[in-house]
Amino acid sequence: MTPLxxxxxxxxxxxxxxxxxxxxxPNLVHASLWLIAALAGVAILFVLLEAGFLAxxxxxxxxxxxxxxxxxxxxxxxxxxxxxxxxxxxxxWGAALSAVLLFGGIVxxxxxxxxxxxxxxxxxxxxxxxxxxxGRSLVDVDRYVLPFEVASVLLLAALIGSIVIARPSAGEExxx
Amino acid sequence: xxDPFGQIGEFLLNLLTGWGLEAGxxxxxxxxxxxxxxxxxxxxxxxxxxxxxxxxxARLQDRLGPNRTGPFGVLQTIADFAKLVTKELIFPSGADRxxxxxAPLLVVMSVVGIWAVVPFAPRFIASDINVGVLYxxxxxxxxxxxxxxAGWSSNNKYALLGAxxxxxxxxxxxxxxxxxxxxxxxxxxxxxxxxxxxxxxxxWFVVLAPIAFVLFYISSLAENGRAPFDLIExxxxxxxxxxxxxxxxxxxxxxxxxxxxxxxIGALATTLFLGGWLGPGVDRYPLLGLVYFFGKAAVIxxxxxxxxxxxxxxxxxxxxxxxxxFLTPLALSVVxxxxxxxxxxxxxxxxxxxxxxxGNGLILVVVLLVLRxxxxxxxxxxxxxxxxxxxxxxxx
Numbered sequence: 001m002t003p004l005x006x007x008x009x010x011x012x013x014x015x016x017x018x019x020x021x022x023x024x025x026p027n028l029v030h031a032s033l034w035l036i037a038a039l040a041g042v043a044i045l046f047v048l049l050e051a052g053f054l055a056x057x058x059x060x061x062x063x064x065x066x067x068x069x070x071x072x073x074x075x076x077x078x079x080x081x082x083x084x085x086x087x088x089x090x091x092x093w094g095a096a097l098s099a100v101l102l103f104g105g106i107v108x109x110x111x112x113x114x115x116x117x118x119x120x121x122x123x124x125x126x127x128x129x130x131x132x133x134x135g136r137s138l139v140d141v142d143r144y145v146l147p148f149e150v151a152s153v154l155l156l157a158a159l160i161g162s163i164v165i166a167r168p169s170a171g172e173e174x175x176x
Numbered sequence: 177x178x179d180p181f182g183q184i185g186e187f188l189l190n191l192l193t194g195w196g197l198e199a200g201x202x203x204x205x206x207x208x209x210x211x212x213x214x215x216x217x218x219x220x221x222x223x224x225x226x227x228x229x230x231x232x233x234a235r236l237q238d239r240l241g242p243n244r245t246g247p248f249g250v251l252q253t254i255a256d257f258a259k260l261v262t263k264e265l266i267f268p269s270g271a272d273r274x275x276x277x278x279a280p281l282l283v284v285m286s287v288v289g290i291w292a293v294v295p296f297a298p299r300f301i302a303s304d305i306n307v308g309v310l311y312x313x314x315x316x317x318x319x320x321x322x323x324x325x326a327g328w329s330s331n332n333k334y335a336l337l338g339a340x341x342x343x344x345x346x347x348x349x350x351x352x353x354x355x356x357x358x359x360x361x362x363x364x365x366x367x368x369x370x371x372x373x374x375x376x377x378x379x380w381f382v383v384l385a386p387i388a389f390v391l392f393y394i395s396s397l398a399e400n401g402r403a404p405f406d407l408i409e410x411x412x413x414x415x416x417x418x419x420x421x422x423x424x425x426x427x428x429x430x431x432x433x434x435x436x437x438x439x440x441i442g443a444l445a446t447t448l449f450l451g452g453w454l455g456p457g458v459d460r461y462p463l464l465g466l467v468y469f470f471g472k473a474a475v476i477x478x479x480x481x482x483x484x485x486x487x488x489x490x491x492x493x494x495x496x497x498x499x500x501x502f503l504t505p506l507a508l509s510v511v512x513x514x515x516x517x518x519x520x521x522x523x524x525x526x527x528x529x530x531x532x533x534x535g536n537g538l539i540l541v542v543v544l545l546v547l548r549x550x551x552x553x554x555x556x557x558x559x560x561x562x563x564x565x566x567x568x569x570x571x572x
Contacts, residue, residue: 002200002201003200003201003204004200027272029272029275029325029328029329030272030274030275033275033278033325036321052305052306052307052311053306053307053310056307056310056311056313056314057310057314059314059315059317059318060310060313060314060317063314063317063318063321064313064314064317064318064320064321065317067321068317068320068321068324068343068347071321071324071325071328072324072343075324075328075336075339128306131306131307
């Protein structure tokens, strides 16, 4: 085994164990911390695939933004320090079903990829060229410019919506 | 002498393979050892940084500063460190032990991690990844997480208040900082730190984008959480905030992270805007790059200390308004103007430089006019009304 394989196995095991702990920990803050650990494990996998951009974006968006938001929301929940109630409610079978369906869907999708059938691993592309291609395809009219712009409009709408909700209504505005 | 660091690496690699190690394993061990050496070096340099900062602070306040332990008091930090190490690590009752322990580690990690992509001299960089700027942003956000967890896990209301302030401040000021970090990326056409430094051979980016540099400096000050942005550990308001329950070495780690972060800001500003290790004669003698790099970084670091000693703490609503109503729109307009001016002439030409300078001048004039109109409006506003005082209105 090469050192790279050992690192991969360790990272993969770490990701899986953390992901399992996310759903089994009774304490919400601990669960979100394990979520961060799982996301960091995925970032390590990206690094091993020489996808440095995806790894950095994974940390920025998922750990730096989403996980912090989750922890902040949990911290503001009342009595979370002492609360260690049951981790599941009566909808657990629905969650389990959708998780299994999603997993099956992803496996079915990945098995369609031609590289999945071959025994030999596909060689890694040039990281710089791949990154450049990703950037160009996001602004190329023939490729992904429309989804890209639609996503940004959606985010803008969410941004404006949150401001509208957070604004004090006219009555309590006072004399600002 | 052209590549001393590469030669050291090659020598060690030959040594390890000479001992009968496989080549892949040897380079893996070397990389791990390099990472350990860099991180340890950063942390050890903090001993000197803390002493120097205390000396400078003292001089700015017309005091002597530490002068008892060793020559010029240079061993004072080591004595303080020894004291912190021997102290008991106290866990407050009701604290969340693992999270309480994890928080200072994350904070230190986020600062030390930045040094992995800082180029000290030509070919002297721990890891020249092609997304260096993005990496700096991502590793910095982990520090916010650490501060939040520290405040939450302490089971102390002042610590929690500090954590809330930290989230409000650090996440808000990350927005303009990330925006202006785009400008060196646009000007050099790369996110790799080495490429950014190389892109400044004809002209430092601080000349091409002075407003962006000032915005980066201000928002970095806020990210560091020091005066005038020291609301997250305001001693007189919330009893030092998120780290109030920490003792011994765990408190020392927050301390180390803060002091190291100040110098890290200097290093980042140097790399992104002040030409990094570039200077006369650096191509013939790469070691000279170290002198230039640390010299420039030290100037920025010194100015941060100067600001810390000179300005009083900003009020919390002013802090947020300053970010969202001033820095962020300004950073956005700088990004737009730079993008437009960048397309006017090819890189390195006089036309592009002039276009950038014109764009920055335009922004400066508009900003001054807007600020003047805003100040006039503030002056016209009545200070007292029948409903409530202006103090009550802002405190709400």
